[in-house]
Each structure stands twice: as structure tokens, then as C-alpha cells.
Amino acid sequence: MAGLDEVLRRHRVVICAGSGGVGKTTTAAALAVYAALSGRRTMVLTIDPAKRLANALGVRAIGGIGSAVTVEDVPHGMLSAMMLDQKGAWDELVQRHAPSAEIRDRIQNNRFYQHLSQSFAGSQEYMAIEQLCELHASGAYDLIVVDTPPTRHALDFLEAPQRLADFLDRRVVKWFVRPYFSASWATMRFVNRTVGFLFRRLEEATGISALVEVSEFFTAMSGLFEGFEPRVRRVYKLLRAADTAFVLVATPEEQVLGEAEYFTRKVRELRMSLSAVVFNRSHREMAGSRRSVRAEDVLKVMKRAVGSASLATKLTDNFIRYEAIGRGDGLRIEAFRRVLPKDTVCVEVPNFNSDLHSVADLRAMHRFLMAA
Ligand SMILES: Nc1ncnc2c1ncn2[C@@H]1O[C@H](COP(=O)(O)OP(=O)(O)OP(=O)(O)O)[C@@H](O)[C@H]1O
Ligand SMILES: [Mg+2]
Numbered sequence: 001m002a003g004l005d006e007v008l009r010r011h012r013v014v015i016c017a018g019s020g021g022v023g024k025t026t027t028a029a030a031l032a033v034y035a036a037l038s039g040r041r042t043m044v045l046t047i048d049p050a051k052r053l054a055n056a057l058g059v060r061a062i063g064g065i066g067s068a069v070t071v072e073d074v075p076h077g078m079l080s081a082m083m084l085d086q087k088g089a090w091d092e093l094v095q096r097h098a099p100s101a102e103i104r105d106r107i108q109n110n111r112f113y114q115h116l117s118q119s120f121a122g123s124q125e126y127m128a129i130e131q132l133c134e135l136h137a138s139g140a141y142d143l144i145v146v147d148t149p150p151t152r153h154a155l156d157f158l159e160a161p162q163r164l165a166d167f168l169d170r171r172v173v174k175w176f177v178r179p180y181f182s183a184s185w186a187t188m189r190f191v192n193r194t195v196g197f198l199f200r201r202l203e204e205a206t207g208i209s210a211l212v213e214v215s216e217f218f219t220a221m222s223g224l225f226e227g228f229e230p231r232v233r234r235v236y237k238l239l240r241a242a243d244t245a246f247v248l249v250a251t252p253e254e255q256v257l258g259e260a261e262y263f264t265r266k267v268r269e270l271r272m273s274l275s276a277v278v279f280n281r282s283h284r285e286m287a288g289s290r291r292s293v294r295a296e297d298v299l300k301v302m303k304r305a306v307g308s309a310s311l312a313t314k315l316t317d318n319f320i321r322y323e324a325i326g327r328g329d330g331l332r333i334e335a336f337r338r339v340l341p342k343d344t345v346c347v348e349v350p351n352f353n354s355d356l357h358s359v360a361d362l363r364a365m366h367r368f369l370m371a372a
Contacts, residue, residue, distance in 0.1 A: 004247075004345055005370050007275045008035050008143060011245040013136060013238065014275075015146040017158075018249035019259045023280035023349075027249050028147035029056040030362040030369060033071060035143045036079035043135055046147035047084045047128050053147060055357045057081060071359050080141070084128055090117035093130065112217040125149055129235045136238060158239070158270055162232065245275035250336075252282045252329040257336050264340065276345035278369065279333050283351055285326035286319075295320055347371055 008014060008031060016028040025046060032044035046053040057069050069081045091108060098104035107113050128149065135144050238244060246267055250260040260277070267274045286293070298319055302312035337346055349368040356362060 002345065003370055004031070004276055004278075004347055005034070005038070007245050007247070007345055008038075008040075011243045011275070012142065013132065013144050013146065013241070013244040014247055015148065015239075015244070016247050016249055017148045017263065019256050022249050022251045022256060023278070024249045025053045025147045026056060026356050026362070026365070027247070027278055027280065027349075027369070028145050029053050030356075030365040031247070032079060032081075032143075032145040033057075033074065033359060033362050034366050034370065035145070036071070036074045039078070040142040041078055041080075041140070042143045042145065043080045043082060043141040044145045044147065045082050045084065045128065045132060045135065047149040051083070052357075053081065054083065056362055057359060082131075082135075084131055090127065093127070107217065110217045116217075126235075129239070130231070133231075133235055133238055158266065158272070239272050240270075242273075244273070246272060247276045247278060248274055249278045249280055252279050252332045252336075254332065257332055261336065261339060274340075274344060276347070277336075277340065279329075279336075279346065279348045281351040282329045282333065282348045283322065283326040284348070285323050285330060293320075293323060 014031060016024045016031070018024050028044055028046060032042050036042040044053070057071065067080060067082070068077055069079045070076065071079055090113075094104055094107050094113075098107060125148070128146065132144060132146055135141065248260055248263060250256050264274055295316060299312055299316045302315045302319075303309060306312050306315065333346075333348065340346070347369055348371075349365055352361070352364070356365065
């Protein structure tokens, strides 16, 4: 079976997805460094509010625009990184598609827009994919590694474009652009009790005089929405392309694997391709699963090694407990692998003693990520 290096070699876009906190950002950074080291012009695109990737690459901060990253042994220019800042990405989208500077300013100064661009659920995911399309179209990179946002659920990333498209559905938008929307609350209550109530709640929550600003926003944005459906179609086309691969990152915990299994099914349903699974932070039984270790044998060895009987007992307890965790991880991973298509690359990365925050750390991961 081919390994992850083959997955990197055969694709132009590699998307690291998975549940929150499992190691997506770290894995994306490690894969990008590996690809750059093997001579491919690589871009790693990340949405990492905690700036962990920046930490991992030893970079203070990565700007909204792609910047070259200097990493030991990587020839200059081979590795670039880009940290997506959500607000910036929306502004850029508006910039790119607004028909005139005046409309652009009107949109950007609109408070409803400011709220939407900062907190609309899914907009971060959508912007990541939108950015990915731009980078891909530029042709400047041999490989783009995408880190996905810290969503509760890995699927949010895949569904965001459609959700946003539904939200910005032209029929709905048209409704907002109707003249009575710039009218007063009194008129609104007259038009529709429920909608009037909802907007009052929105106003309370955001401090925005919703009715007027929402209408303003949609009126100004209407030119932008025209092209939205085709853009979403383009996004899904890229996600389904033969040279786009998904790498699922999971830790061998019950709940994470449950979500991961759901993700693999959903990816298949969406006709996208899951190429590899990284079981991160897994524990391994020292003796291997074929042979169980007897506590009294361990105790004997420990006593010989440390002298003190009480310390030896503690160390033995600790060892036996670790073995049990390792056995559990091993069994769960095995069960999960059974539901995967045979050609899915599976690798295990151990739980290291400390967080992975340097290029040296990332390189320590390569041995496991690239194991055949
Ligand atoms: N194999 C590992 N061993 C030890 N620590 C690890 C390992 N993999 C990741 N970590 C650490 O776990 C933390 C979370 O990793 P990371 O930020 O990559 O997860 P994430 O999936 O991107 O999280 P989020 O969903 O919040 O974006 C980091 O501090 C990272 O250094
Ligand atoms: Mg992350």
C-alpha cells in the first residue's frame, strides 16, 4: 500500500479535516514542510485563531496574504504560509466583486455587514474554500495544504458553502431588498408580526438598527450575489477534483472516532475522496498486541533498574496503565480501519511528550506520517 508521501505527490490540494483539537493544524504544517523539503512549491493555508501553525513554523504571525516562510533546509520560496483572517477575506471578496468603489464602501461601512463578516456561522469555512480556489487558480503552487477551522464538527467545512449559498439565496435576498424594508418598525409590524419581532431581537442582540441596515446591506450586495451560485459550484468542483485529497485527522478516542466515521461516510456521499487517515496522539503497547506483559515480570525488571521497591511498584503500575491505554487505542483503530475502503492510507502518530511547536517537532512527525 502506498503511503502519505504518495498522497502528497499525486494531489495538488490536500485538505486536513477532523474534529476540534485533534491535530489538524499540526498535521497540515508537517505535511507542508515535508512537501517543500521534497522540492514542491507548497502553500499551507490555515485558519488558526490561536496562531498555532505560526508557532509550529516558528513564524511570529502569518499575514492574510501568502508569505514565504523560512525553514531550515527548505530552499527559499518553496514554502509559503497564509493565515486566513475572516474579516479580511470578506473584505477582499467585496473588493473583488463590488461593481464600483462607492458600492464597496457602502457595503464595508454597513454595520450588518461588519457583524456578518465576523460572526456568521460557516463564513469562515466558506472563506477558506473561496481563498483556496483563488490560490489554486493562480497556479503558483504545486501543492496547497489546507488546514480546516476549529469547528465542533469536521463536516461544517464541507457544508459551509451550501449553507452560505442557501442564506444568500437570491429569492430571499430579493425579499430583503423590497422598499418596505427601509421603512419603520411600525410599518414592519404591519407587514409581518413574526419578522418584525425577529428583527427587533436582532437589533437587541447586535445593537444594529437591523431593518434599515439589513435592507441597505442586501441592496448594496445584490450585485455580488449574482455570481454566488456559480462560485459555490466552482468550490464543490474543486473539492471533488481528482487531484484533491482529504486527509482525516483523528485521535483514537471513542467520540472522535465516532465523528470521524460519520465524516468518512459523508465525504463519500458528497463524492469527495478521502485518501488518508492520521491517527494522531495514539498510544502503543510496548509488547505489541500479540503478547500481554505480566506485571510481576515488569516489577522484577523495574526493581533491578531503580533499586527502590516502592518506586519500582509505582513505575510498574504506571507502565501497566499505559499498556491498557495502548491496547484500547489499538483496538479502536483496528475497528475503525475495517470500515475504511482498502486503499485508504492509514498512519499512526504517537502522543509526544510535549506540544509540537517547532519545525524540529514537525520533522519528528514525518517518520510516523510517512511510514509505509
Ligand atoms: N502527536 C502529538 N503529540 C503531542 N502533542 C500534539 C500532537 N499533535 C498535536 N499536538 C498538540 O495538540 C494541540 C492541538 O493541536 P492542533 O492545534 O494541531 O489541533 P487542531 O485540530 O488544529 O485544533 P483546532 O480544532 O483547535 O484547530 C497543539 O498544542 C499541538 O502542539
Ligand atoms: Mg487548528
